[in-house]
Every structure is written in C-alpha cells, then in structure tokens.
Amino acid sequence: MNLSAIPSATPSLFSPELLPRLPQRLVEIILQSIGAPEWLVSIAGFGVAAGTVVGVFAGAFALLSLIERKTLARVQNRIGPNRAGWFGILQPVADGIKMLTKEDIVPAKAEKLLHLLAPILIVLPSILALGVIPYGREWTPVPLELGLLFFFAVGSMTELSIFIAGWASGSKFPMLGAMRAISQMVSYELPLMIAGLGVIMVSGTLSLPRIVELQSGFHLGFIPAWNICTPWGLVAGLLFYICSIAEANRCPFDLPEGESEIVAGHMTEYSGFKYALFFMGEYLGLFAISGLGITLFLGGWQAPFPGLDFVPSWFWFFGKLALVIFSFLWIRATYPRVRIDQLMRFAWLCMIPMALLTLPAAGIWTLLNRGGHGLLAWLVTVPLLLVPWVIIAVIFNRRLAPATRTYRFADS
Amino acid sequence: MIALLILTPLILFAALGAVWKARPVHAALLLALSLALNAVLYLVMGADFIGLVQFMVYVGAVAVLIVFSLLITRPGDEAEELARRPRSVLPGIACVLPVLAVLVFTVSKVTVPESGSTASISLETLGKALFTTHAPAVLALAVLLTAVMIGAALFAREPAKKPQNPSDS
Numbered sequence: 001m002n003l004s005a006i007p008s009a010t011p012s013l014f015s016p017e018l019l020p021r022l023p024q025r026l027v028e029i030i031l032q033s034i035g036a037p038e039w040l041v042s043i044a045g046f047g048v049a050a051g052t053v054v055g056v057f058a059g060a061f062a063l064l065s066l067i068e069r070k071t072l073a074r075v076q077n078r079i080g081p082n083r084a085g086w087f088g089i090l091q092p093v094a095d096g097i098k099m100l101t102k103e104d105i106v107p108a109k110a111e112k113l114l115h116l117l118a119p120i121l122i123v124l125p126s127i128l129a130l131g132v133i134p135y136g137r138e139w140t141p142v143p144l145e146l147g148l149l150f151f152f153a154v155g156s157m158t159e160l161s162i163f164i165a166g167w168a169s170g171s172k173f174p175m176l177g178a179m180r181a182i183s184q185m186v187s188y189e190l191p192l193m194i195a196g197l198g199v200i201m202v203s204g205t206l207s208l209p210r211i212v213e214l215q216s217g218f219h220l221g222f223i224p225a226w227n228i229c230t231p232w233g234l235v236a237g238l239l240f241y242i243c244s245i246a247e248a249n250r251c252p253f254d255l256p257e258g259e260s261e262i263v264a265g266h267m268t269e270y271s272g273f274k275y276a277l278f279f280m281g282e283y284l285g286l287f288a289i290s291g292l293g294i295t296l297f298l299g300g301w302q303a304p305f306p307g308l309d310f311v312p313s314w315f316w317f318f319g320k321l322a323l324v325i326f327s328f329l330w331i332r333a334t335y336p337r338v339r340i341d342q343l344m345r346f347a348w349l350c351m352i353p354m355a356l357l358t359l360p361a362a363g364i365w366t367l368l369n370r371g372g373h374g375l376l377a378w379l380v381t382v383p384l385l386l387v388p389w390v391i392i393a394v395i396f397n398r399r400l401a402p403a404t405r406t407y408r409f410a411d412s
Numbered sequence: 413m414i415a416l417l418i419l420t421p422l423i424l425f426a427a428l429g430a431v432w433k434a435r436p437v438h439a440a441l442l443l444a445l446s447l448a449l450n451a452v453l454y455l456v457m458g459a460d461f462i463g464l465v466q467f468m469v470y471v472g473a474v475a476v477l478i479v480f481s482l483l484i485t486r487p488g489d490e491a492e493e494l495a496r497r498p499r500s501v502l503p504g505i506a507c508v509l510p511v512l513a514v515l516v517f518t519v520s521k522v523t524v525p526e527s528g529s530t531a532s533i534s535l536e537t538l539g540k541a542l543f544t545t546h547a548p549a550v551l552a553l554a555v556l557l558t559a560v561m562i563g564a565a566l567f568a569r570e571p572a573k574k575p576q577n578p579s580d581s
Contacts, residue, residue: 114441146460153464156472160444163479167437175483182480189472206535 016312020139024048049141061283062092075333102272109170118165119277125154126284133291134209136314147208159185169269177265181256187347191355192243195236198362199296212300226299231381232361237297244289251332290324415456423449444475
C-alpha cells in the first residue's frame, strides 16, 4: 500500500491505539478522496464503526461459546468439545452450521408475528448498548453525552422482549420462564441502577468516556484511582457484579431458563436460527453489562499499573473483559442454581438496602474529598457501609435464610 | 417536520390499537409501542434526556409492570368479553373527556418558542426545576405510584389463602 497517499493530517492512522478505528478511517478517507458529500461520509463512517463493534463481539461470542464449554469441562473433569478441528477450535463453526440448517418450527398456538419479533428484539438492545461503551482512549463507537442513560434505556427493553418471547410461544414453560425472568430482572435492575447512580454522583456526568477519564491516575503512586478502590465503589461494584450476573441470566441466577426445571424458559418453543439469536443476544448482553461494569468501576481502558501506557488502551479493556467473563464462567461451574424465593429475598432484603446505602456514602465521600478531608472520608464511609452490611448478613443468616430441607425418605 | 408527520400517525394508530384490541396482552404491547414511539419523537425533537427517560420509564418499567400485572391477575376470557361489549364505551368516554380537556387547556397555554432557539436545557436546570418548583407534582406522582403498587398487590393476592410473602410478588 502506498503510504504517501494518506493525508499527512492523520499521521497516527496505523498506530496501535487507533487499530480498531482503522476500517472506519479508511472508508472515510476513501469516500472523501472520491468527493462524496459530507453526510454520506459520516453515515458510512458510523456504519463501518457499528459493523466493527458487531463483528468484534460476534467473533468474541463464537470464541466464548467454545471457551465456556472448555472451561466448564476442565472444572468438571471432562474433556469438552475436541472433535471439530484442533482442540475443538472449529466447534463454533459447526454449531453455527447446525443452527442455520435446523428446521424453524413455529408452534400452532403461537402468535406468529410476535414469535418472530421476539428474538430480534432481544438482540437489538444488546447491540445498541455495546455501541456507547468506550473501548479505548480513541475508540468509543458512539460517544453520546448521555451514554449511561442510553445504556440503561435500551437495556430496559430486554424484559419486554423476554415477555413477548414467553407469551407469544403460547405454551406453559415459556410463560413460566418469562414470568421468572421479569420478576428477576426487575428486582435486580433496581440495585444495578442504584449502584450506577453512585458513580454518576461522584463523576457528575452521564458520559461514559468522561467517567473513564475521571478514573485516571494513581493513589500513592501505585493504587489505580478507579472507583472500585473507594469504600462506596467497592460495595457498589460488588453489587453491580452480582446484579449483572442476574441480569445476564447466568448461573447461579439462571432461573428463567433453568434447564432442569422448565426446559429452556422463554426459548423452549424456538429452534434453529431464532434460538441462536436468543443465545447471541444473551452473550452480547453479557459483554455489554460486563463492559459497563468495567467502565464504571474498573477504570475502563485505564492501565492497572503506572508506566504501561505504551500498550494500546483497548488491550486493557478487553483484558479486563476477559477476566470478568472468566469469573462468570468460574461461578457458573462452581455454584448451584438458587431457588426463586431465595433469589427474591436476596434482592429485596440484601441487595437493595446495601445499594441505597452506597448513595449517601458516595455523597459524603465526594463532599469530604472536595473539602480536602481524604482520611475523614475513609473514616466516615467505611463504618457507614460496613456496619449495616454486617447487620444484614447476620439477620439474613439467622432468620431469613431458608430452613435446611429435610428429605424424609432419604434420611431414614 | 417529516419525522413528526411519520411518527404522529404511528403513535395514534398504536394508541387506538391499545384501546380497540380485545386481548389484554395485545393492548398492553401496543401501548408500549405507542410510548416507545413517543420517546423517539422526543429524541427527534432534540430532547435527548426526556426521550431516553421516557423510554426507560415507560417501556422499561411501566409496560413491564402492566404485563406483569396482567400475568398475575390472569384476566382470561372475561376481560376479552368485557372489551367487546359496547357498554364500556360510555364510561371510557367519560374518563377520557376530562383528561382531554385538561390537556387541551394546558397545551393552548404553552407559548411555542421561535424556531432556531432550540437550545437544549442542561440536566442541572432540569433537575433543579424538578426538585424545587415542581416538587409537589413529583411528590403527588410518588403517592399515586405507591397507591397503584398497593392496588396491584391487593389484586394479586388470593383472598382465601393466608397472605403471601411480600417479597414473592
């Protein structure tokens, strides 16, 4: 390629930092050079940027489906997929071909239009939400001023989509799954958003790139100034983490599609490509909610140690994403599924009170730090969060935890 | 202006469908569609914050609450039958007319700003206005929502059995 043909105004076109934006830049430059109008250039640029995001995460989805099965197999002392390609590396391709060639069955009692719409409406919000996350210093596909609000707004559509899927199938198990999904997601969306509110209070902005920028720098030279490294941030981050597992319908909160109880929940009556779309929507949602958690609490694309700025920033983002998702896999492999009453009690009696407490803690933290009383801020907020946490934990363990089940026939 | 011309009929049709549809779930979904299209209208008009909040609150929360209450109260065939009966038209009109009167009165009093002065209101201004000058309205809405929640819980509770654990519903 003739490098001199590229305008000198963009000397850093091939720097590693800008690598994810290379396709977008190239399309823009090509369109400009053939004299396309300005609006076409910007629309094409956005289209290519959106295509990059979808491509990256569709690839990550395929990879994750293999890594998940391999990891679960390793934890459970099995081998996992190992027939398609070297170490089963072609398994996602095989799965894809299988899904695409399966017969598409629509039940006779189903609402045809809604049955078709539901999988699309589940994938759509996940893709939209992925668009506003800052992946790198120079790479936010759509840098919205109200990015966080946009994320929550499109994310709140998922519940309705799951309801449509469950109801339009016209049978019992999908309906049960949809009811479980709605009650679970409504319950866990509340602490999730309240945990996010603390970050908004401290940052004073809804723009996700700005929230990441505010987390730059290091305390004492080596502790990263991420939100998770503050008392309220630690609590809010943990709550956000637990809630994001529940929002992504993953084990131990995978009641909406608990395979051993209600077949596959709202996806029971779907097959072939529509089923694949549900699967894809779920994983894209997982990427999006983990990415948001990383952006809000784990410093987004900021490097974890000082002096590592030569590594492109998006590398850190995806490194953190890989770690967070691996922890999800580990949890899935380790914990059994909770019961629905345990799930609800945990949300309303533990998560929401603690999430509400992070709000005053974040406010006190900001006010005292602004006044220059950093130590006092620690002294006030740590007991404020720790004491109620201990009280809630003790009460929950003593009185509200479900009684141990006795198995009449197994014990005798 | 083009967006307005496309969106308004769609909103109207969705709202009319929400009223005319016999099956409650269809009506609820069409209501959600109409509310979502309203959010799009706000976004097109440049009120980003209001549009996103409209989407989050109405599609994400209110519509979900409606379908959820439909599920727990299970209005089966009798609700369908009720919707088909013509006698529900008169009370419906009686409910709608006062609301319409208030709306027309309020809209007629609004002074439309000149075109070009669509400077977006900052979040800070909006928040301060909500929690100072319009605080009574916000509090009244909160009371209303609480009343609705209690009503929903009453409907959902089965009368014969002992009261369920509140965290389950």
